[in-house]
Amino acid sequence: MSAPVSMTVNGRKVTANVEPRTLLVQYLRDQLGLTGTHVGCDTSQCGACLVHVDGKSVKSCTMLVAQAEGAEILTIEGLSSGELHPMQAAFKEHHGLQCGFCTPGMVMSAVDLVKQNPAPTEHDIRDWLEGNICRCTGYHNIVKAVEAGAKAMGGSHAG
């Protein structure tokens, strides 16, 4: 009942045989060991599983891995190497995370926002993050972090 899939994950070409019902997030976590992408709900609300698929933010719990055939996937583990990405650094500087569980999805979502809107206002940020739930921070410091991260990205980062 398994079928072959191949894609690029964090710059690395991968292939695997998967059950057709396997979700992208299950493949990333269980087969590739990329456990930075989290599962926080089962109704596609919380955004803890958010990754980039061909440069756009996607909830990886809402996509079968088969649908990602041939795609370029970027997860939190691939966002930076060594030094923190400016958005990650801004989350640290502005205390935009507490327990850290929603954080990878939150950061990946914020990076995609800034790619589409290089200078988001507070309203833009709050509106964009509708699909990312945080239970710890009250979003105050996340908003500050995304504002600062956007400035630091300054259009020069491809994300």
Added chain:
Amino acid sequence: MPDDAPAALSNGGGIGASVRRKEDFRFLTGQGHFTDDLNRPGQTHAYLLRSPHAHARLDAIDTTRALAAPGVVAIFTGADLAAAGVGGLPCGWLITDKHGKPMVEPPHPVLAQGKVRHVGDPVAVVIAESRDEAQDAAELIDVSYGVLPAAVEATDAIKPGAAQLFDEAPANTCYEWEIGDKSAVDAAFAKAKLVAKLDLINNRLVANPMEPRAAIGEYDTGSGDYTLYTTSQNPHVIRLLMGAFVLHLPEHKLRVVAPDVGGGFGSKIYHYAEEAIVTWASAKVKRPVKWTSDRSEAFISDAQGRDHASHAELAMDENGKFLALRVDTVANMGAYLSTFAPAIPTILYATLLAGTYTTPAIHVAVRAVFTNTVPVDAYRGAGRPEATYLLERLVDVAARVAKLDPAEIRRRNFIPTDAYPYQTPVALQYDSGDYFKTLEMALKTADRDGFEARRADAATRGKLRGMGIATYIEACGIAPSAVAGALGARAGLYETAEVRVHPTGSVTLFTGTHSHGQGHETTMAQLVASGLGVSVDQVEVVHGDTSKIPFGMGTYGSRSLAVGGSAVMKAIDKVVAKGRKIAAHLLEAAEADVEFSDGTFRVSGTDRSKSFAEIAFTAYVPHNYPIDTVEPGLDETAFYDPKNFTYPSGAHVAEIEIDRETGVVEIVKFTAADDFGRIINPMIVEGQVHGGLAQGIGQALYESAIYDKDGQLLTGSFMDYCMPRAANLPMFDVATNVTLCTHNPLGVKGCGEAGAIGAPAAIMNAVADALSPLGDIRVDMPATAAKLWHIIQSHPATHIPAQAAE
């Protein structure tokens, strides 16, 4: 500074600085290790079959077809656990009722036996090669349920004819309990000039930390050792409860690890059935067993919070001075007693009903009731939000009755700043505080003086604008063990720290508290850095593993710094004391002449000194050592038992607008002025306040666990249960005033729960204020747009003064 503050604090380094968090790098790069991220070699997967009925007889369970399904390793039911002698889930707090009898404490089997009592009650566990196979097989289990009528609302469950959950609990009552002097209260009401009355509901909530619970049990067939990895706020407590009461495993053969935990808010304090199931089953199948909750499962298996129905009356003299308070509360326990459940509506609720006021006579009656719903236990604030909500809503009613400004009636009744220690009529003794100052700070930041102009302006835009004030007091730093014991706790609540100085002067701190978002790895490192004069980078904080940490009661009730941090300071004092002996030997001075500050041992009044690192090195690998009088090594453990609770306090002010067309509430401004005692890391403290406020606002405006009459949870997913989103919340204005705790070495009080305690009353008082042009209307939480829209629609527009101006 308190009298017994250690000298080690005087260097000041680290404490009070917004040090950026040491733990952030791993979380930001996806390298955290949450329980579901862990996989053990050869592991199997567990799936729990749960009851779809709120109340039913378990007539028969047939696992024949399921056992034959692909990948199935084993299936266990309640009968298997009973046959193996597995105990029930214990309750950690015994309440003695008003007649002097112990509460009714029915058994809570790990897997249901005989009956199921709530939707989600676990009936069987399937263990299979994969989670999907376990879930597929669970669908093949045939359970014959004899469905029974359900008791859902606590106020209905006590009525004659209601469905009965347990034979031993007539009228579904767990206990009837009371505190305070009833005759004094009755006498005060008899002479009162003014009386304020209020009925209210404190809505049931779901904690919903973003990480769902998970557990992995592992059994070493060679050594007979068990390991449980679990999403817990207190691994030692789980080891104690599960080992001693459920599985009968000695502690030296049971290791409990709580690795990175993605939020708890109380819901990960308790010992849950799944922890015992995976641990027990791992020895049966001789392979690791992993269970991970999905969110829908969490809604019907994580302990929930709040759920009170209360009537309250406040007696006043003609000047609005409070004379007596009378409260009657019915508290919903759910279907079984969760670990701390009986203490929440009693010890952590009724004792807080003096609030910030001098009310001389208080009587509180509490009836705890079993229902066919998910068990209820502590959720952020735990009893204190319920007390604050009731009292602060009632004080606003009192202000209207006495025709006083809400701020003024509070000032008239605040405990004076020179009255500490202040003994309330409901058991607690407050050590310090200044409620006038925090209220003044909050009102100034909120621009109370300019509010009426803003209200008038809002009216011209079709908006109903309101401002609400709430003050609060908490009892934190749980707990002085003797007091807790006298109040029914079945264990003392000490905390532990081990400060291990390594030979080259770096330090590992082992703490019995647990960090799941609170930033202990940074804050606790700041304590060590300040105390020993090392840098924060030289300190590693280890928590969450019973094999590494001597003991600990974990993190809840804003106790980690007040109790755990105090243990750290005691251990630091011991390290310094021993270091002083070693330094005295090396410096050829009398021990009494050696002083320690900023990381240096120095002979008083001289330039002869040794660095902390030199002393550490000498302690482990000495050539010249006072071996006859001092043992080598520099590794000290301390236990700390608090002398009293700590009493954080504050004032919150909410300003809101209700859209008359849609009923939507916009929070225009939210101000919090809090007193947490000494603050170690202001950045982290502000973050804790923000998060608490979000949960308090969530309770007031959005969140509610709603069951239908059959006991089905209607708000059972993030589709239906409204979690606050970024767009629902404002930027917060937060400020702190400091009055030090008088009885712990740091002068700290705790900050984790304050936001969730003050915010609901502030928001709802603002909602009531905004609706005041329409009349005196009862609105229970959550004040959703739909609820407010209906209220506005049902009141003729002519009642709204601004309508004519449009």
